[in-house]
Amino acid sequence: MNRSRSLGINALLNGLRNCLNLIFPLVTFPYVSRILSVKGMGIYNFSNTYVGYFLLIAGLGINTYAVREGAKYRDNTTNMSLFASQVFTINIYSTIIAYLLLFVSIIIFNNLSNYVACIIIFSIQLFFTTLGTEWIYVIYEDYSYITIRSILFKIISLALLFMFVKNKSDYLIYAGITVFSAVGSNILNYIHAKSMLSIRIVRKTDLHRHLKPIIIIFASAVAVNIYIYSNNIILGLLKGDYDVGLFSVAVKIYTIVQGILTAVLTVTIPRLAMLYGKKLFNKYHALLAELINFLIIISLPAIVGLFVLSKEVILLIAGEKYLPSTQSLKVISFAIVFSIFSWVFSDCVLIPAKREAKLFRGTVITAALNLIFNFILIPIYAYNGAAFCTVLSELVMMVINGYYSWDIVRNIVISRNVIKNLFDSLLGCLGILIVCYVFQLYIDTIIFRICMSIVASAFVYFCILALLKNKVMIYLIKSGLKFIKHN
Numbered sequence: 001m002n003r004s005r006s007l008g009i010n011a012l013l014n015g016l017r018n019c020l021n022l023i024f025p026l027v028t029f030p031y032v033s034r035i036l037s038v039k040g041m042g043i044y045n046f047s048n049t050y051v052g053y054f055l056l057i058a059g060l061g062i063n064t065y066a067v068r069e070g071a072k073y074r075d076n077t078t079n080m081s082l083f084a085s086q087v088f089t090i091n092i093y094s095t096i097i098a099y100l101l102l103f104v105s106i107i108i109f110n111n112l113s114n115y116v117a118c119i120i121i122f123s124i125q126l127f128f129t130t131l132g133t134e135w136i137y138v139i140y141e142d143y144s145y146i147t148i149r150s151i152l153f154k155i156i157s158l159a160l161l162f163m164f165v166k167n168k169s170d171y172l173i174y175a176g177i178t179v180f181s182a183v184g185s186n187i188l189n190y191i192h193a194k195s196m197l198s199i200r201i202v203r204k205t206d207l208h209r210h211l212k213p214i215i216i217i218f219a220s221a222v223a224v225n226i227y228i229y230s231n232n233i234i235l236g237l238l239k240g241d242y243d244v245g246l247f248s249v250a251v252k253i254y255t256i257v258q259g260i261l262t263a264v265l266t267v268t269i270p271r272l273a274m275l276y277g278k279k280l281f282n283k284y285h286a287l288l289a290e291l292i293n294f295l296i297i298i299s300l301p302a303i304v305g306l307f308v309l310s311k312e313v314i315l316l317i318a319g320e321k322y323l324p325s326t327q328s329l330k331v332i333s334f335a336i337v338f339s340i341f342s343w344v345f346s347d348c349v350l351i352p353a354k355r356e357a358k359l360f361r362g363t364v365i366t367a368a369l370n371l372i373f374n375f376i377l378i379p380i381y382a383y384n385g386a387a388f389c390t391v392l393s394e395l396v397m398m399v400i401n402g403y404y405s406w407d408i409v410r411n412i413v414i415s416r417n418v419i420k421n422l423f424d425s426l427l428g429c430l431g432i433l434i435v436c437y438v439f440q441l442y443i444d445t446i447i448f449r450i451c452m453s454i455v456a457s458a459f460v461y462f463c464i465l466a467l468l469k470n471k472v473m474i475y476l477i478k479s480g481l482k483f484i485k486h487n
Helices: 007-058 062-070 076-109 109-130 135-139 141-165 166-183 187-194 206-238 239-262 261-279 282-308 310-317 320-332 337-352 358-412 418-440 446-465 471-487
Strands: none
Touching: 007 062, 007 166, 007 206, 007 239, 007 310, 007 320, 062 261, 076 109, 076 135, 076 358, 109 166, 109 187, 109 261, 135 141, 135 187, 135 261, 135 358, 135 471, 141 166, 141 187, 141 320, 166 282, 166 418, 187 239, 206 239, 206 310, 206 320, 206 358, 239 282, 239 320, 239 337, 239 358, 261 282, 261 310, 282 310, 282 337, 282 358, 282 418, 282 446, 282 471, 310 320, 320 358, 320 446, 337 358, 418 471
């Protein structure tokens, strides 16, 4: 588990940023869900999901492509500036196209009339996401700047929320604050990026070189987003805002937990892309093995804990009127592990290996199956059916990506270390199950029950893995002791 200090610091900073993204909805969502009611949340989430498709068009898969290709140029400022300017220019063009398509869709589809105002507010993200050029910071692994500005804008957004969201009709204000929180700092990002590189709009974009891989990655992203977002869209069309509101609570919590767990994964992607691009395969495989082992150790207990405490988490975050979504949260919690390892195979293996065509093939298959799952299960099981569709889709995507990555990951996946980590983690999860069920029997207060369950479960899990002499846990213990000693 020996890894450079910079990668550890990046993981810590990105974890902090993800924790902020966790704390913000944990603080705001209970307040907003009670103020706006289920229908208001349904309109908000439908609009956000709808604009998500056009954000995808504006993004054009450029972030993924830029990180993969830019990682090879980051030691040469001249080449990196040229590459960044070309990619930024292409991104501007795709953003203009996205806006045109969005406004045409609003004109054509009359049934969007109730959502127009909210959609327009969310559409502000298109321009500012492009302007933010966050992929530059990912390439240079500059997570300190991103984390600092996240803290600042989350604090400002929190203050604005409590000041201006006061009644059921304020969902438009909430949408505006959400946009400000997400992309308000992107002007600062762009200014700061220009101090690092000479980034500008250029005439010659070298489109023939960039466009093909960008389009393939974009097509894959479209297919992925079909099976991510189509659940909300189809649920809204077949059932209504109430069901979307209930399902959105489960998805919100699922997304928060997933985001925390992927902090290490996110910061490792550019490093893996750089190692593979420079053909440093021994170092690449060593880092990939460490990543997979670590994700096994942290993802399985998170799933078990979320499954057992689903009711308590729903009550704490959203309130009693959202209790029907408890079953959805239990079901969708299983999608976490499938989603994480699908992401490992796609962004850490297939993309660096330039197998985006195979990734596209897998995502198209998954998207098609997801649509079929949705139209079969949602009419019968409503929001619970949508949750099960998410699990099935993430499982299919993981299996397909794993299949196309098998020649690269085979020796890692079937290694003794991975198998032992899986066995150790499952035993530790058994301890978590026992702890959580005991506290459910004897502790009545929701907040106290959740806090005690998390603390005790973590301690029991930690102890079981330490007794089993788990290498990942031993590394974490040594790192923690070393940090305490030096500080």
